[in-house]
Amino acid sequence: MQNKKPYLKPFFVLSLLFFGVGMIIFLDQLVKYKIRQIGGFYICNSGISFGLNLHPVLFWSFLSLFILSTLFYLLYITQKGNLSTIQSLSFVLLIGGALSNGLDRAFFGCVIDFITILKPLFPLFNLADLFIFIGSFLLFVLVLLKKDSSSV
Template sequence: MNNILKKNIWFWLIGFSNLLLDQISKYWVMKSFIEIGDTIPFLPRIFHFTYVINTGTAFSFFEGGVIWLRWISLGISIGLIVLSLFGEKMKVLEQLGYGFILAGALGNGVDRFFFGYVVDFLDFRLINFPIFNLADISINFGIILLFIVNFYPKSSSNLFR
């Protein structure tokens, strides 16, 4: 089993370290804020920590869909774990990309299973962007890395092995 985990070590390191950071940050928010909607300006009118809950996906799409979204999060997480355990050894950037997506899917999935909603708190007011969390960042960063892996010129792909 040890060799199976070592095969895609960056997947596991990124996946579980970012899951831990996501869950610690959400715990901090839930313990530091008294009510949903409370905010702490870090850079006033630019960036705040604002405690909100989300029963949907990114940008509150599918609001109230937490029941089926929790199962999608679980399915994606299980699929990525199976891919890492039983698939080929991935390039480093693939491992990182899938690891970030695993962290985000598990992070928001844990919230959906245990609370019935996702805790969001990163509030960029300068651009009036929807409030999000570290799991959301992980998913987006993972997708960007996978785009790089798939669209980077093949002649240079050896740089990422």
């Protein structure tokens, strides 16, 4: 009889990843809902990052490609059993933020931006943007650390 235990870990890891993505989306959407109720201090950003404009077909193509390639990569890594906790967190933040902003575009035609830091220097952004930035930064640091350790 074949042992099914090796498949338990990847399934469990993927379940946790999807739960984490769901929580990121829920938190971001809840905050944006409350911001829209209060009103007055948010903008509806129809552009992409930092107010840049991109044709909707191109935007959805890039977003779909990003999500699909990330999901396939996640499936590949979890099947190999090489996904670290930091990598998992990075992917959860990245995918959750991207999907939450994608939901805004699908339902509202724009992304609700409401956080400002040093207003003249930085544009408005939202929690999903922050999650995407943190997830990307963590992955970038992991890649740099991996290159440093492999060159030793």
